[in-house]
Amino acid sequence: MAGSFEEVRIMKNSISIFWRKRSDFYKIRLTKCLECGKVSFPSRTKCPYCGSKNVRIVEASGKGTLVNYTVSYYRTEDSDELQPRIIGLVKLDEGVIIPAEIVDVDPDSLRKGLRVEAVLRRLKSDDPFGLIYYGLKFSPVLK
Numbered sequence: 001m002a003g004s005f006e007e008v009r010i011m012k013n014s015i016s017i018f019w020r021k022r023s024d025f026y027k028i029r030l031t032k033c034l035e036c037g038k039v040s041f042p043s044r045t046k047c048p049y050c051g052s053k054n055v056r057i058v059e060a061s062g063k064g065t066l067v068n069y070t071v072s073y074y075r076t077e078d079s080d081e082l083q084p085r086i087i088g089l090v091k092l093d094e095g096v097i098i099p100a101e102i103v104d105v106d107p108d109s110l111r112k113g114l115r116v117e118a119v120l121r122r123l124k125s126d127d128p129f130g131l132i133y134y135g136l137k138f139s140p141v142l143k
């Protein structure tokens with residue numbers, strides 16, 4: 001997932017792991033099987049459908065459609081006011097469905113079928129060291 005839960009877990013563990021995997025944070029890499037033709041996520045060396053190792057890693061366009069979503073609310077340290085956080089399932093134009101955080105939109109105006117695109121956003125800051133981690137989230141496509 002772009003800015004996925006797995007990636008956030010990695011960030012907590014090691015700055016060096018983040019650095020080594022940084023290209024995965026800023027791109028959505030898919031696996032295209034040259035045997036059966038199916039596309040999968042994440043990128044890997046073997047097709048999860050037919051087992052073929054005849055695969056090619058391709059970069060997703062970053063555009064897709066919101067298939068479903070949920071909104072949770074949380075409080076920040078600075079405020080008692082509840083903040084929305086939207087987690088969606090995005091069907092990429094390449095046909096793969098991935099989980100992703102949806103940003104720049106009022107939860108009340110969300111709807112299934114909304115066109116979205118990947119955008120670079122702050123994921124987390126490591127306050128004692130002043131490090132800021134960035135990754136991909138999805139934002140509505142502006143017309």
Ligand SMILES: [Zn+2]
Binds near residue numbers: 034036038048050
């Ligand atoms: Zn295959």
